[in-house]
Amino acid sequence: MRKTAAAMLSVLVIAAAVLLPPARAEAIDAWGIAAQALGVLGAYHSALGAVLALGNDVHAQVQSKRQDVAENGRARNARDIELVDSIMERLVKDGDYVLRVNSLPFTWAVTDSPVFNAACYPTDYVSINRGLIRGLNGNVDELAAVLGHEMTHGIRQHSAHNYAKAAAQFYGLSFLNMNFGLMDWNKLNALVGYSIAKNVTLPTEYEADEGGFRIMTSAGFNPGGGAAAMARMGYYLTYVTQELQEYQDPTQKDLPQDDFSDHPATERREAKLAEFMTDYSAGHVTVIDRKTICIDGTPLLTVTWTNEDYDNSPENAYLTAGALARAFHDYDRAEDWNLALTRDGGATLGGDSRVNELLVHFLAKERAGAQLISLVHEAYAREAETGAREKLRAEEKARADARAAERSEVENADAKAIKKMRENSDAYSDYGDSQRALALMKRVFTSEHDDSRAQSFVIRARAYAVQGDAAQARADADRGVTDDPKDVYTWLNRSDVRRMLGDRTGALSDALKAIEVDAKNPYGYLIAAELYDEMGEKAQAQEYFKKLYAVEKDALGRIPDEYLEAVDKRAYEKRMMEKKKAREAHEKELREQLDKKSRPTDGSTD
Template sequence: MIILQRKILNTIMAGCVGLSAAMLPLSKAEAVDGWGAAAQALGVYAAYKSSLASILALGNDVNAQVQSRAQDIKQNGLDPNPNDVRVVDEVMQQLVFHGDYVLKNNSLPFIWAVNDSKDFNAACYPTNYISINRALVRGLNLDQDELAAVLAHEMTHGLEQHSASNYAKAVAQYMGMSFLNMDTNSMDWNKLNGLANYSIAKNITLPTEYEADAGGFYIMTSAGFNPGGGAAAMARMAYYLTYETQNFLEHQSPNAEENEREHYSDHPETKLREERLAKMMTEYGFGHVTVQNQQDIYIDGEKLLSVEWTGEGYDNKAENAYYVAGAIAKAFHDYNNITGWDFRKDSTGKVTCLPETRVNKTLQEFLRLRNAGETLQQLVTKAYAAEQAAGTRQKYREAEEKRWQEMQKLRAANLQADVKTVKKLRENADAYSDYALGDKALEQMQRVFACQNMDDLGESLAINARALAVKGDFAAALAEADKAVSTNPQNVYTFLNRSDIYHMQGNTTAALADLSKAKEIDKSNIYVYLLSAQIYDELGNKEQAKENYREFYKLRSKAYRNIPEEYLQEIAPKEYKELTKAKAEAREKYEKEWRKQKADKDSK
């Protein structure tokens, strides 16, 4: 489920339209992929490449990522229920820190939030900000395995940079079709628009939804969630969109033939997604376990048991079936022989198996209800005995190894990043510290230190030190900052960052001493004077504050808004007048709008 929020989309569109105006011929020596070749044939390859570059750049900008979240929350609000947030945080942290995936060097680490929207949706922005709607969390009954499937799906969109590539392809395809229509005049523009939208949905967006379902399955299973979670989520989603949603645009008819909306959707039909994810679950368990009729569990063609409705207010047989089968599939996947299943008798004397965890809970409940533990043990014994001849375990392991090798190739490529790329990683780390996101800054710096082409170890240590301070570990921060200064005492930023750490601690004397050293290294660095001015102002030393703000203004006059008005009035009278005038006009506009709203309310 990819959503580009309207304001971001408009911003991207404005940039892309400007960039795509020049349709330059493509060099014969330049290699293109299959889709790029089609764009080249239509004469819109430059539009495709410039659009792609614009959105990829947006996706590698911490400021854009933070603004993505701020815009989402401004538009939809935050989910006021702390339990919703807690569950989503737990799921995302398990996916992010325990799932198997590799971030591209021009991608940011994931951040997320649960908003207060009543629409059943989640989205991954081009910036790797994942927006989760409250209605989706509640619609999935806060089920961790179902949420993991949906959120890992969104992570895959981010990892594969689907937003950027899909949008760039959509821009180029629409432009190409428009150019062809101008040449042939074969249809009116309303029909062209409808045809273009349909083609974009089916030929560009839809394939990436299938890819995200598959990628999400591998991430969530590698992180330890129930392999049946994806199919269960689709079953639950189908029920919610049919019987519970209050948004008529989301509603789907219980009669599949009446679901004409599905024919034009850019997402696969929910039932088809359920079937595909159920098949992936079966394959994950080496083909042993299947679900039939959404309630019957079979192992190698022999029926184990049927589940029943255990939910409150709706039929949850399908979810129960997928969780029983998913636990069995995970056990087959994780254990090379029956010993790992730990078949044993429970407190009631019935046979059970596997650890008592959330992933196995539904299986263990139905083994007890159906007294099916012994049957399962017999079927599992037969399954392992027949495995060698079938070769399913070996084939699946080979496919897993292939996926792992692809990730290793990307990891190796990341480590070979050029100096420019490493600098951008470091810049993003420092930006996270600016937003008080110390954990994210440290994640970024781990990526920096892993790279083999680091240009400046001292500056990297200094930025890492600041991140430690932002997180609150001042002892480690100062030790790292001292190491940064000794590593490269001629880099002004090593002193700037240590000064900032001293300032955070309240040690203004040490902070000013480091700023003095920074001035000796680079008298043209604006931050030296800005930080000095701010500290002197805090100390009540108005003259020194004014002097440093004056130097700051000389170096960067366009940044005058960083100077407090009491100093700006003397340092830059013209800009002070412009600023006060703009503030007065903004205040007048706000008061006028407030009076209008109050009058409208009173009249009612």
Template sequence: MMRYRKIKRLVAAGILTMGTILAPLRPVEAVDAWGAAAQALGIFAAYKSSLAGMLALGNNVGAQMQCRIQDIEQNGQDPNDHDVQVVNQVMQQLVTQGDYVLKANSLPFMWTVNDSKDFNAACYPTNYISINRALVRGLNLEPDELAAVFAHEMTHGLEQHSAKNYAKAVAQSIGMSMVNMDTGSMDWGRLNGLVNYSIAKNVTLPTEYDADEGGFYLMTSAGFNPGGGAAAMARMGYYLTYETQNFLEYQDPDPKKQERESYSDHPETKLREDRLAQMMTDYSAGHVTVQNRKDIYIDGKKLLSVEWTGEGYDNTAENAYYVAGAIAKAFHDYDSIAGWNFRADGEGSLTCLDNSRVNAKLREFLTLRSAGERLQRLVRAAYAGEAASGARQQLRVAEKKRDQQRYNLREAILNADARTVKKMRENADAYSDFGLGDKAQFQMKRVFASRQVDNLAESQAISARAKAVSGDFAGAVQEANAAVATDGKNIYTYLNRADIYHMQGNLAKALADLQQAKAIDKDNVISYLLSGRIYDEMGNKEEAEKDFAEFYRLRPRAYREIPEEYLETIAPKEYKEIQKEKAEARAKFAKEWKKEQKRKNKQ
């Protein structure tokens, strides 16, 4: 996330180093060697156990959906449709056009714009991204700045920072507590403060830098302005100093009063701005730089200075990074000046590149400063000097290295074991249960791409159901038929096709498939539950009751799945229990309502 995080969300964002700051402790020789070894093994076991649990949570669709529910319950949803539209457009561009690799045990990204007044965004372990309205507004809905923030959060998810850091923080906390018990070097209150400081600085902080770097390359690969990251930091610094209404977010304008050595698990805003500006320069093969947050230079020669164009605040620095970012993107994308397409602007000067948003500020200030010809000269000279400097070769070598890393990750995913692929398929089916056919289809594409598809028929059936949830019934039936043809003895091929026919409204065919499923496995409860529901829809109460009764016989603990009109006959005891619960709930509500009315009357 950008600056402040809520620990209960478990959205830590860095690789934790296991070193600790323990100056007050007595000499380590005081600790028994065998005891120390046992403690080390215990700490490692705690880390492995915590990591496994967090990774499993992060690969659970139900947990991802629960993250969204809790976020909305706690913060509400942003009521402004334009905010949501802009965020969705930026996220869709990042997700669909960005060059990244989603790990085999990770879920596709999901996001919500909530109504929080805190300037923040956070990525949960489940790859659910919570985006606060205050951040969207604070960045003035600027797509390139939002892209930098969201790509930063996506990198946390891609690298599974939250799971890794939580596990390592647990291990570090346990380890420091054990050492303190052995040495008795400080009281537990001081130890707790030391643990929190160490986790912030040694655990979370390092990969905030990693997320900034990964986010930079993700957002640039998706086509956003390379200056967006530095611009976002410049804007964030202004917001936290002059606009925030939250005193916990406030940043003193005097750098000397910003308490650099604090408990913060995020880098200084200005330091992040400088680092992202340097990444932009590197992206340009080292050609373009911003000085004094307003002057644009190419290979040490000044091109132009930008100025304040904002209506409510000084946005000079943002303008500088947008202008430099457009130049950086062009240097990166084109190996010669030909790609810049220099041409007359119709006003006696030159312009270049296309008229997309990424180039808008550059073209604006080229016109304002009549700097087109100067830019052309500087660009021509820059390319001419690359052979001697080797700048472009260095750029491509660095890119090739990142490409190779992504290739290796993709190969690892393609070679994932059958158990991992099965979990992907189960997640796809879970997305269909939640009505998210697009996410289900995304998961199934990953399954079919794998070299270890463990059950083709079930994969085809689940993929077919995902298509039906998305509204593609023709494609769904076709693939469901292929699943049955692949393995006519697999009960789940019939169950999924029955569900598709049910969604389509073809109840006769749905019941026929459920009858086939019962013939294959008479103890599978799903076939009885689905057929009972279909018979109930058709008004055939007798057949519905038979199926619900068989469902209850096979799985009595799931009695709440049975409609009450049937449950009263099939399981009278459980029916009475439900009625009792309802009566108690009504009584509790009535009592609370009366209490609230009395309180209002007193006012």
């Protein structure tokens, strides 16, 4: 469910097809072959580095979101937005994962697109279409599985690595074709597309399915949500969708789709996610024929429809089985389930009532409460022989150890990486996003390789000021200045913090101190000039705008019109002329639009 990488790869292939000649190239010597091999490697590293850098740029992340919303519109249904926000916030906060040192915190938006899709951009921006929410009937656990899938693409930086591998494959095959003339270029493009889909994108989709399962279950969602989402998706894309591009022909379901698509066949994904659910239950819970739930192979109950519009039995089966899987996973003894028979022949159990809702419903409907209690006790009794629980815990420990190693790698990142985190935090504060700014600073403060703890304190102070925590902002800002009074940026940032908190006098004092520490840094002059202007001291503002311009000619754009004429008259006249031209062009455009609207629709001029 990723549209960004596919679009990028399409551009790459099309561009390369245009740039590379269709004629056969002359044979080359061994040195030429070696150079071409290095070229392929260079293409890989160049593409990888470019996309990874993009993914670690807050401004690019913000633009990703803005462009997506501009293209697809912002969702208008407040409940859809609230639903996605609640799921994503829970996945981000409670999910068990580790962001890489050069990754940004996740951000997301719900768009107004009717297409059944979600996507994770290289910048860790997750786009969720309203079509996906409608298609999954707003089911919390199914959405959590899909969004966890998208988060895994971001965590594993799939877009960057897939793009780089695709570039290398294309150039490698192109070089071979130029050398040996193996096929025409149209066939080559088709071969490249096939190779990328099968060898690059497809494996990462399977990885994202598993990663999404791990994230959503660790955040407390129903382990059957992933398989249920695939069951629903298969039905929706075949019988409901009005979008031709996403329609799935039911007669093609038995074909080996993995060989022709960059996404696994829906049925295979459903089966694989059901396996994850079974493994999560220590092997106890399975679903047969997409409707009968078994414990250790013995049928417990068979689910039925609960939707008037279509047969949603498969979804019900997986979500009901998922509740059992969570209980088997979370409880080491049958007694911990707190099972109790009900008067209607069903049973109740401990845990999350939302996750257990369908299970409780079908236990009562099928009067299967006593059967459940019996099967649960028998299942735990057999674990001593099978070692199923020890195996489950060993596998989980192995995954936990792997995440601990990833976390250690982040904490031991070099000073350059930590500095970039600090810069990204500062950028989030510029955008008014204190939550993500503070999240990054938390990572910075866990590192032993921070090359300027004083700067980290003042950058975190800015984030606290944006959040509205004045006391913590002042404390951090003061600490930064105290720790390194010779660093101009500690004074500049404390000045900004004081300014945000309404202390103009203190902010001005710090700006002037920054100029004293480093007279060549333009920001002290800029802040002082703006503060004098805000305080109504026009003469002083004029003076410091002049000083700013003397230190940094490129700061011209930061000088307001009322001060620019005295600073640089020619620059002022040029700006006024540009504004006049822009105004006249805008007025002309408005007149043309009005004239067009006033014309008769039949084209007559009478």
